Amino acid sequence: MSPTPKISRRAVTLAGLGVAAAAAIGGIVLEAPRLLRRRARGQYADLVNRLNDPDQAAVVGRALQSHAVPAKEDLDALRAALAKKPFTDVIAADAAEGNLLEADGWILPATLAALCILAAQSA
Amino acid sequence: MSAFIDARTVAAGSIIETDLAIIGGGPAGISLALALAGSPIKMVLLESGAMNFDGRTQALYAGAESGFPYLKLEGSRLRYLGGSTNHWGGWCRPLNGIDFEARDWLPHSGWPFGRAEIEPYFKRAQSLVEAGPLVYDRGSDWTKEIGAPLDLGDGGVYTSWFQFSKTRTSFLPTHFGRRYADDLRRIAHLSPYVHANVTGLRLAPDATSLDHLDVATLTGNTFTVKPRITVLATGAMENARLLLASNDVAPRGVGNADDLVGRFFADHPIPRDSATLVVFDGRLASFYPNNTTIRGAILRATFSPSEDYQRRHSVLGSLTTVENEVTLDELGRAAVATAAGALGVDGSSAKAFSMGCGIELAPDPDRRLTLGSERDALGMPRLRLAMHVADSNFAHYRETMKELGRQLLAARLGMVRLNQKTHADWLSVMDWGNHHMGTTRMSADPRKGVVDANSQVHGVGNLFVAGSSVFPTYGASNPTLNLVALTLRLAAHLRKVFA
Ligand SMILES: Cc1cc2nc3c(=O)[nH]c(=O)nc-3n(C[C@H](O)[C@H](O)[C@H](O)COP(=O)(O)OP(=O)(O)OC[C@H]3O[C@@H](n4cnc5c(N)ncnc54)[C@H](O)[C@@H]3O)c2cc1C
Numbered sequence: 001m002s003p004t005p006k007i008s009r010r011a012v013t014l015a016g017l018g019v020a021a022a023a024a025i026g027g028i029v030l031e032a033p034r035l036l037r038r039r040a041r042g043q044y045a046d047l048v049n050r051l052n053d054p055d056q057a058a059v060v061g062r063a064l065q066s067h068a069v070p071a072k073e074d075l076d077a078l079r080a081a082l083a084k085k086p087f088t089d090v091i092a093a094d095a096a097e098g099n100l101l102e103a104d105g106w107i108l109p110a111t112l113a114a115l116c117i118l119a120a121q122s123a
Numbered sequence: 124m125s126a127f128i129d130a131r132t133v134a135a136g137s138i139i140e141t142d143l144a145i146i147g148g149g150p151a152g153i154s155l156a157l158a159l160a161g162s163p164i165k166m167v168l169l170e171s172g173a174m175n176f177d178g179r180t181q182a183l184y185a186g187a188e189s190g191f192p193y194l195k196l197e198g199s200r201l202r203y204l205g206g207s208t209n210h211w212g213g214w215c216r217p218l219n220g221i222d223f224e225a226r227d228w229l230p231h232s233g234w235p236f237g238r239a240e241i242e243p244y245f246k247r248a249q250s251l252v253e254a255g256p257l258v259y260d261r262g263s264d265w266t267k268e269i270g271a272p273l274d275l276g277d278g279g280v281y282t283s284w285f286q287f288s289k290t291r292t293s294f295l296p297t298h299f300g301r302r303y304a305d306d307l308r309r310i311a312h313l314s315p316y317v318h319a320n321v322t323g324l325r326l327a328p329d330a331t332s333l334d335h336l337d338v339a340t341l342t343g344n345t346f347t348v349k350p351r352i353t354v355l356a357t358g359a360m361e362n363a364r365l366l367l368a369s370n371d372v373a374p375r376g377v378g379n380a381d382d383l384v385g386r387f388f389a390d391h392p393i394p395r396d397s398a399t400l401v402v403f404d405g406r407l408a409s410f411y412p413n414n415t416t417i418r419g420a421i422l423r424a425t426f427s428p429s430e431d432y433q434r435r436h437s438v439l440g441s442l443t444t445v446e447n448e449v450t451l452d453e454l455g456r457a458a459v460a461t462a463a464g465a466l467g468v469d470g471s472s473a474k475a476f477s478m479g480c481g482i483e484l485a486p487d488p489d490r491r492l493t494l495g496s497e498r499d500a501l502g503m504p505r506l507r508l509a510m511h512v513a514d515s516n517f518a519h520y521r522e523t524m525k526e527l528g529r530q531l532l533a534a535r536l537g538m539v540r541l542n543q544k545t546h547a548d549w550l551s552v553m554d555w556g557n558h559h560m561g562t563t564r565m566s567a568d569p570r571k572g573v574v575d576a577n578s579q580v581h582g583v584g585n586l587f588v589a590g591s592s593v594f595p596t597y598g599a600s601n602p603t604l605n606l607v608a609l610t611l612r613l614a615a616h617l618r619k620v621f622a
Contacts, residue, residue: 052464088467095532107528
């Protein structure tokens with residue numbers, strides 16, 4: 001995983017000049033995927049960088065502050081699972097099995113929530 | 124065609140004899156009279172109000188409330204011909220099979236019979252409430268040309284359906300009084316009285332039968348009705364009030380030997396913005412957020428826990444509807460973008476909707492109506508409601524919505540936010556269905572119910588109760604279609620009794 005210089009969200013918006021423009025569709029205004037998105041660094045960068053946008057994930061992670069930081073064994077198990085299955089399938093299977101966490105009311109697959117917590121830590 | 128009789132003009136002190144007295148001209152009383160129209164049974168219908176709202180009559184409904192915040196007793200029902208259908212919403216849905224079952228995890232649950240007992244009456248009930256063809260859980264087939272329900276896959280929540288009452292000539296739901304006044308006038312053996320307030324159910328000295336009814340008008344007139352059989356159909360609050368207040372022979376009130384009358388009061392909490400629904404591709408069939416008219420039926424999709432899920436997870440019923448589209452805050456946008464991305468789907472067209480719901484309450488003997496010391500203009504003691512709603516009722520609902528969230532994520536279709544968590548959260552969005560139920564509950568066992576499986580008051584051979592006051596467990600469905608069906612079943616029983 002090639003380390004990318006840590007760029008603040010504000011810097012991205014300013015530097016991107018439109019690249020990070022908000023897309024207003026229907027009721028939700030989602031930020032368009034950034035070309036210059038931040039890459040997470042650190043021990044679990046390989047996992048966090050599976051997420052489309054670690055900055056957005058960090059926002060979710062901050063709402064999960066009351067939850068424990070994921071255990072190393074669980075993250076190792078996740079790495080092992082990802083060696084066999086695509087990331088998106090692991091997340092969907094997690095939901096299907098009812099492994100869920102609540103982030104300020106948002107129901108999330110527990111694995112995704114764990115990655116969001118890591119994203120918040122590394123932000 | 125005979126006219127309605129103004130009780131104010133009846134000779135004071137007269138005694139009117141009849142086969143059947145129906146007290147109350149709401150949907151229960153009116154449906155009963157209509158169902159017995161072709162029979163030779165001589166009927167008297169006693170209605171407190173007349174054709175229109177009248178402040179003095181309505182004031183007879185005032186009472187006091189305490190505990191969990193609830194509606195004003197006089198504001199949550201109407202006292203004139205047609206009863207509360209004069210301002211109802213017209214939402215209809217039959218009770219589910221599970222609503223009738225005794226569940227070991229739900230104390231005081233269960234009817235003395237299953238849904239099959241009232242099934243034969245839904246068709247006629249549906250026609251009386253004017254909700255079009257009986258579609259309900261065939262709604263997905265019926266609406267195929269409009270769109271498909273969300274494919275929620277395997278799981279505990281499914282798309283179910285409401286239907287709506289609508290008078291043919293109006294956009295409003297059927298007001299039973301206005302709609303059926305002429306039909307009542309046409310019944311040869313019916314004498315319908317207006318301005319006729321029943322103020323006492325007078326038992327024979329041995330307390331095993333009802334001897335006569337005291338009737339009073341707000342102008343001070345009084346007279347007596349002496350029926351062979353009486354059906355009390357004054358709504359779930361007033362049914363309890365009349366039974367409790369008639370305590371001259373039975374000191375605890377009629378049918379109240381076991382102190383059950385007035386207990387187990389229920390309504391459906393309908394908290395607003397209970398949850399948020401997100402659909403990743405932004406496509407949601409119009410029958411979720413809107414009432415949709417198709418081939419004579421007005422349909423609206425609703426999320427319901429399946430009976431199997433309710434059994435396995437010990438959760439109460441609920442019905443969740445999609446309301447308006449909403450914008451999300453920063454966290455919401457981040458959650459949607461992160462989840463859609465992690466599931467490998469495009470969330471760039473996602474839309475979010477606020478959802479509202481109707482929740483079933485667990486039966487609770489302490490949610491209770493009693494008589495207060497204040498009296499109304501006719502000298503009747505006013506009601507006091509002790510409202511009591513345990514937080515566990517809301518926890519059941521959260522569990523169901525969490526399951527919906529699980530299904531949406533597993534199907535990579537969308538996600539859910541549970542918007543209310545604490546007691547204070549729920550209170551801040553609380554509204555009520557005005558669906559009064561449970562105060563004269565039905566049970567085969569006289570120690571556990573006020574009426575038996577035929578709606579006859581235990582121990583009083585000629586007194587029956589119609590309406591949702593007899594519901595011992597409530598389900599999440601709106602009551603009126605169901606109480607009309609149950610009343611039609613009572614009519615069939617009364618035909619046999621009179622035969
Ligand atoms: C705002 C509102 C919205 C609602 N929306 C819906 C909905 O969408 N779907 C649904 O299913 N239900 C709805 N309901 C509930 C529905 O209106 C009731 O379930 C239904 O009206 C009950 O019928 P009933 O005949 O048992 O009692 P009522 O409608 O209460 O009728 C009782 C009748 O008895 C008369 N009466 C009372 N006391 C006496 C007395 N002492 N002597 C003589 N007559 C008396 C009254 O004047 C009245 O006419 C709503 C209610 C309200 C208030």
